[in-house]
Amino acid sequence: MENLLTGDVLSQLFSANRAVADASTHAMLLEAILDNAIDDSHASTIRPDRCVLLKTTQERSPTDFVIVAAWDCLSEKVPAVGTVYNVQTLPILRFLAGGETVVLRGAADTRLSDLDRVMLAEATNGLLLPLRAGRRWAGALIIGMRSETPFDATRVQYYEALADVSALSLYNISSATQVARVSSLLNSLIEHGHYAQIVTDPNGLITDWSPAAEALYGYPIEHTINKPLSLLAPEADAETVLEQYRTVAREQRTVQQQAKRIAQSGQMLDVLMTLYPVYGRSDTVIGVGEISIDHSDRAPLQDAIQKERDHLEAILEATNDAIIMLDIDRRVVTANIQFENFFGLPRYSLVGRTVDDLLRQVQSKPELPNALYNIFVTLSGDDYGSAAGDLEIEVNSRRILVWYSAPVHAHEGTTLGRLFVFRDATQEREADRMKTDFVSLVSHELRTPLTSLKGFTDLIMDGDAGPLEGPVREYMKIIQFNTDRLISLVNDILDVTRLESGHIDLRRTSVDLTDAAASAVAPMRLIFEGKQQSLVMHIPKGLPLVWVDLSRLIQILTNLISNASKYTPTDGTIRVEARHIVEAADLPASAPPSLKLPMILVSVHDTGMGIAPEHQAQLFTRFYRTPTSVKRQLAGTGLGLSIVKSFVELHGGNIWFESEVDHGSSFYFTLPIAG
Amino acid sequence: MSFILVAEDDPYIQLLITRKLQNAGFEVRSATNGNEALTVAVRDVPKLLLLDVMLPDRNGLDVCREVKRQLEGKAPPVIIISARGQLADVDAAKQAGADDYLIKPFAPSDLLAHVQKLMAR
Numbered sequence: 166m167e168n169l170l171t172g173d174v175l176s177q178l179f180s181a182n183r184a185v186a187d188a189s190t191h192a193m194l195l196e197a198i199l200d201n202a203i204d205d206s207h208a209s210t211i212r213p214d215r216c217v218l219l220k221t222t223q224e225r226s227p228t229d230f231v232i233v234a235a236w237d238c239l240s241e242k243v244p245a246v247g248t249v250y251n252v253q254t255l256p257i258l259r260f261l262a263g264g265e266t267v268v269l270r271g272a273a274d275t276r277l278s279d280l281d282r283v284m285l286a287e288a289t290n291g292l293l294l295p296l297r298a299g300r301r302w303a304g305a306l307i308i309g310m311r312s313e314t315p316f317d318a319t320r321v322q323y324y325e326a327l328a329d330v331s332a333l334s335l336y337n338i339s340s341a342t343q344v345a346r347v348s349s350l351l352n353s354l355i356e357h358g359h360y361a362q363i364v365t366d367p368n369g370l371i372t373d374w375s376p377a378a379e380a381l382y383g384y385p386i387e388h389t390i391n392k393p394l395s396l397l398a399p400e401a402d403a404e405t406v407l408e409q410y411r412t413v414a415r416e417q418r419t420v421q422q423q424a425k426r427i428a429q430s431g432q433m434l435d436v437l438m439t440l441y442p443v444y445g446r447s448d449t450v451i452g453v454g455e456i457s458i459d460h461s462d463r464a465p466l467q468d469a470i471q472k473e474r475d476h477l478e479a480i481l482e483a484t485n486d487a488i489i490m491l492d493i494d495r496r497v498v499t500a501n502i503q504f505e506n507f508f509g510l511p512r513y514s515l516v517g518r519t520v521d522d523l524l525r526q527v528q529s530k531p532e533l534p535n536a537l538y539n540i541f542v543t544l545s546g547d548d549y550g551s552a553a554g555d556l557e558i559e560v561n562s563r564r565i566l567v568w569y570s571a572p573v574h575a576h577e578g579t580t581l582g583r584l585f586v587f588r589d590a591t592q593e594r595e596a597d598r599m600k601t602d603f604v605s606l607v608s609h610e611l612r613t614p615l616t617s618l619k620g621f622t623d624l625i626m627d628g629d630a631g632p633l634e635g636p637v638r639e640y641m642k643i644i645q646f647n648t649d650r651l652i653s654l655v656n657d658i659l660d661v662t663r664l665e666s667g668h669i670d671l672r673r674t675s676v677d678l679t680d681a682a683a684s685a686v687a688p689m690r691l692i693f694e695g696k697q698q699s700l701v702m703h704i705p706k707g708l709p710l711v712w713v714d715l716s717r718l719i720q721i722l723t724n725l726i727s728n729a730s731k732y733t734p735t736d737g738t739i740r741v742e743a744r745h746i747v748e749a750a751d752l753p754a755s756a757p758p759s760l761k762l763p764m765i766l767v768s769v770h771d772t773g774m775g776i777a778p779e780h781q782a783q784l785f786t787r788f789y790r791t792p793t794s795v796k797r798q799l800a801g802t803g804l805g806l807s808i809v810k811s812f813v814e815l816h817g818g819n820i821w822f823e824s825e826v827d828h829g830s831s832f833y834f835t836l837p838i839a840g
Numbered sequence: 841m842s843f844i845l846v847a848e849d850d851p852y853i854q855l856l857i858t859r860k861l862q863n864a865g866f867e868v869r870s871a872t873n874g875n876e877a878l879t880v881a882v883r884d885v886p887k888l889l890l891l892d893v894m895l896p897d898r899n900g901l902d903v904c905r906e907v908k909r910q911l912e913g914k915a916p917p918v919i920i921i922s923a924r925g926q927l928a929d930v931d932a933a934k935q936a937g938a939d940d941y942l943i944k945p946f947a948p949s950d951l952l953a954h955v956q957k958l959m960a961r
Contacts, residue, residue, distance in 0.1 A: 615945040616853050616944040617853055619946075627948070627949065629863050
């Protein structure tokens with residue numbers, strides 16, 4: 166077809182097209198057409214006398230048309246919007262089927278029926294234009310003029326061009342109306358925070374981004390427009406995601422899927438989404454839309470549970486302890502690799518099995534000790550108790566296991582089952598033993614030089630080497646005193662080491678406390694005399710014998726009495742007493758509760774400086790020395806009382822004290838009665 | 841000929857014991873190892889035998905056992921001197937036939953007291 170549109174007409178068409186294309190409502194579209202109609206001179210625009218915009222919903226072969234907008238210069242002639250016409254009610258519509266423009270020629274036009282004339286409202290010239298976008302029907306446009314000048318070819322071509330754009334516009338307005346309706350539905354869903362809408366171009370570049378998308382993914386719109394949608398995809402999926410969008414655009418398919426998306430925060434989201442092609446004018450796909458809903462509330466929970474499980478498993482596997490857990494039905498819930506290693510029982514044969522099954526397997530392995538069997542037998546039926554102990558096994562290698570078992574409770578307090586943990590203490594026991602051996606060796610090695618040191622000092626002091634003059638005697642005395650200190654220190658260290666390692670054996674006999682006290686006091690006579698202290702012993706005759714290791718009892722008494730002397734000034738009194746205690750009422754008020762009765766209570770009282778309340782709590786702590794004793798340079802290692810306490814307790818007794826600054830201290834300890 | 845035999849490899853302790861006992865009027869002979877002590881003890885039969893446990897060639901308890909076995913009723917009382925003073929050590933000495941046990945370091949006066957007590961028997 167020859168292009169008749171040139172010059173001013175063409176430029177008019179461009180501006181008309183723009184106005185028509187921009188119309189977002191039927192009324193605006195009608196207005197745009199009216200404003201851009203040209204007169205018969207083609208030189209200027211002129212409003213047609215009549216213009217009716219009809220729309221159809223049958224895109225392939227329309228039969229019904231509805232008036233969506235209409236105008237007439239005679240207002241009473243304006244047809245009603247919403248009136249539906251078909252070939253019966255408006256016969257001229259039949260000419261549209263061919264898709265051609267019908268040029269109307271007023272009353273003289275024989276093709277027009279009365280019904281048509283009503284619609285044209287006495288217009289003498291006009292056009293009936295099909296509005297189509299490609300093969301799809303949008304509607305029809307009627308333009309009428311009451312002038313005598315018929316529409317020439319240029320005008321027809323102009324209006325046909327305008328009709329093409331109008332068809333697109335009409336179609337888009339319809340879509341827009343529909344989209345608006347869907348949008349309002351979606352928006353109400355968006356209100357609930359679940360639906361996010363994203364539109365991309367056919368290549369996956371984001372062109373639209375809803376507030377809900379921002380809410381879901383965290384990115385504000387300005388950070389997403391013109392960015393590839395792969396922004397939201399896990400890095401490894403980026404290309405796949407873009408390709409999927411391109412496929413949706415290319416194949417014009419709607420896809421529903423579940424996918425992983427990553428929010429701006431880095432959080433992984435599980436998203437349910439619908440991808441759909443977005444059509445532009447001329448039926449072409451202009452992009453891809455995505456409506457998505459966050460599905461993460463479930464998927465991540467499962468992920469989190471799995472992750473938690475993985476963490477626990479990793480910790481269980483990484484730990485050096487053997488761990489086995491039973492649930493409340495006494496089935497093995499967990500056994501770690503170390504359990505397998507320590508006991509040679511494969512986990513797959515344990516997990517999920519009952520404790521009876523476990524016991525059978527323990528029994529069937531002769532190298533496993535009965536003690537292990539007993540641990541499981543005793544504790545598997547116990548919902549409350551905790552227990553601990555040592556266990557020696559030799560499965561792959563000899564091991565000393567320190568074990569404990571305790572019930573496991575859930576957060577809210579319900580019992581989940583019971584845990585057994587076995588820690589390999591072989592090496593630390595070995596290290597302990599080596600330390601004990603070392604200390605013992607050193608202590609004994611020290612004894613040889615100390616023997617000479619003490620021996621010759623004593624010889625000199627006893628006058629074996631001749632009389633001692635003035636300062637020599639004084640200095641020798643210092644050497645003698647310090648040699649004895651050194652010897653006590655070595656002895657104390659040995660005792661502490663033995664107590665620590667448990668290598669202390671008591672040899673108990675029935676002991677008369679009077680004899681023991683006499684043995685303890687005898688070597689100290691000189692000290693008391695030197696300090697002019699008086700020692701008062703009050704041990705009643707007929708006191709029951711005590712069941713103790715005599716040498717340890719002497720050690721206890723020696724320590725307490727020498728302490729009393731040390732911290733008591735010249736002229737003070739040290740009192741040693743013993744009583745047979747049968748009833749708790751006979752105990753001093755300071756006695757700890759629930760002492761085993763009957764027993765013998767021994768006490769050592771002094772009239773010394775006393776112990777300040779703030780130092781009392783630590784008095785039995787190893788190496789603890791009160792600031793006073795340090796300041797006064799009183800001899801002592803801070804080991805004596807801790808050793809005394811250990812020895813008393815080894816005998817099954819208790820030790821405690823009462824003290825008041827400047828009023829002296831009283832140390833009490835209890836001993837078991839013989840027989 | 842009444843003498844006390846002292847078997848001790850540490851020369852200073854050896855000297856200490858010797859001097860203390862000599863000062864108290866005893867005749868003292870010394871041995872510095874186990875075999876020497878055993879030979880002298882069996883041959884010359886001292887009034888008393890003081891035996892260190894850790895002798896360079898053999899254990900003092902061993903020597904004690906041997907002396908007691910070889911001399912039977914004629915065997916002298918034996919005092920074991922040791923740096924170890926645990927009950928088990930004392931028991932082992934008694935098992936070997938020792939009559940007394942002295943733990944290092946000791947006061948020379950203590951040593952003398954122990955010696956005099958045994959010599960009085």
